[in-house]
Amino acid sequence: MRQHRPPFLSPARLARGVALAALWMGAGAAALAQGAAPKPGDPQPPDVDPLALQSAPEAPAAAAPGSRFFVEGAVGRASQRHGLGDDTVSRLSLDFSRSFRLGEGWRARLSNRLDVTDPRAVGAESRTLNSLREAYVAWTPGDGQLLLEAGRINLRHGPAYGDNPTDFFGTGALRSPITVEPLQRRENRQGTVMLRGQWALGTHTLALAAAPKLDDRPDRSAFSLDLGSTNASSRLLGTWGTRWSERVNTQLLVLGERGQSPRLGANATALLGDAVVAYGEWSRGRGPSLATRLLGTGAEVRRDRIAAGVTLALPAKVSLTLEASRNGFGLTESERRAVQALGPVAFGNALLAAQARQEPFGRDAFTLYLTQNGLVWRSLDLIALVRQNTTDDSRLVWVELRHKGAGFDAALQWQHLSGAAFTEFGYPPVRSQVQGVVTWYF
């Protein structure tokens, strides 16, 4: 009989979590203080007159502003489930972005990423996967109030971290899921081919984006434009952004899609104090839920998706984000058991379908996202992510330590997925993984 585990947010777990966080922050602050203060017996540094300091001559900028190029290599070890044993994982990535000025008021942007992974990404036809993220031309008349763009544009909306209900163009956009970290995942998104206009009207911004249907199905071949993932249907997105005050911003969105009911969305951010930012997203639409797609009933339902959270600025350069989300189209516990009864292949396809749509798998989830700059020493940063599917009680933990050197980053990443066999984080083959990542910037 399966032992009942307490819900993630039980008072006992919350208290332990707060105590651990307090101990850890105190240790971090103490380490900082120790690092800053001279220790007994240390030779005293000569008094340094700050007004006598002179900076070294500037090196010329290596690249034009608006351009970025880096090469990234990763190697690690994965511990797998289902009797697959341990495996070595590796990756090489080339990432390029550049904005070009074509003339007065005209500019272009090109952004591309090439990943070579071993083993190959799930669903990919080869170990090589190229993602043309952006390729578009833009025009702005002199006063800067109007902007017109045409081409492949990575249009993303929503302030949340773990789930973005208002990210209407996110479906199918993630071609190369090399990481589970939500912000790093956004770096690998493919844009959608569209024609877009944006008007700035005082404290309001209006935008209209028209994305045509260009292909029917995704193409996971190495150098495909994969238009079937991003432009599988004709869509029209209207956005109205408002700056109500220095502390409150909102966006309203309406998405029309051929053959579908319109979808409504709204998001907001608010500054609640010197150290607290709150945010929320909501969308409503009608369509088949994940369960009805998988179980083949075809029934359409009208459901909401919601995500809300707060980001706290804490001592020792710590930022902590706590977020709760509900996906009305995600699997309830009973629906999960029904999909489980279809067998492991169907369950795996369910996970892939949710990942392709960039929607949460379960009905409810909780996300904790923490960053700390200057952990122990100034060039060492910490990122920690905990993602809990509170419907099936499975969990993902991801931690990164990143050292920022001169022209390169070196990072150590660890992730662990836990849960019962047929759960969001209990089913994927990789149970845990450690990898080192080095990034060279040019």
Place this chain on the structure above:
Amino acid sequence: MAAAPALLPLAVVAAPDPQALLAASDAIRNPQQPFRVTVTLSEFERGQQVDTSTLQSFARTLDASGQFATLLRFVAPARDAGKLMLKAGNDLWFYDPGTQSSVRISPQQRLMGQASNGDVVTVNFARDYTATLVAEETTTDGERKPRASRKLALTAATDGAAYGSIELWIDAETSAPIKARFLSESGRLLKTAFWRRFQRQLGAERPTETVIIDGLNPAAVTLVRFSDFAARNLPTGWFQRDHLPRFQPD
């Protein structure tokens, strides 16, 4: 014989208006028209240079109230190239072109990064602080020279004030900024700044270097150098969250 001139009454020396002095000091640090300036930050720990970053700062006032807005674009190091930070009072946003994410940040989060040192210069104090003249005294400037100065006590007057209070010394004749101590709401010293290396830029003698000493760790010093001052056409629409992904001034 000409009549003896009447004794003229002594000229009444009006007490200087502290708020006007503060505004005059702001005008020396910041050109009154929209402008761009390159900001180079060199960080030192115990006398050793440990890091360098370069930003481009685009600044202007947004409306008749004089609210000052700054858009910082990171140029170097390469890992940060293209990132943006927008500040318009408490409307603070960080944009990463890699993730296409515009993230609202709190004033405390902003103070965690070097960008907060980058705009110690390009921020206008007169709108966000109330000034009081507390002393006329001789003080030492950033080039270790004695200067006749006026000491102003600035207290936060709006939500947009990043610091609880500021002690500001300005030149007694020109109102040029000499040095300042930035304090938190609890009175804790956060940083000390010295303005120096005045050069003629955009129609006035302006400081082109600021020495910022961390109040919590005096061994941590940042040299902020300003170069390439240029008047620019900066539409107000650029200083909004929705425009950040499309910002391209070149």
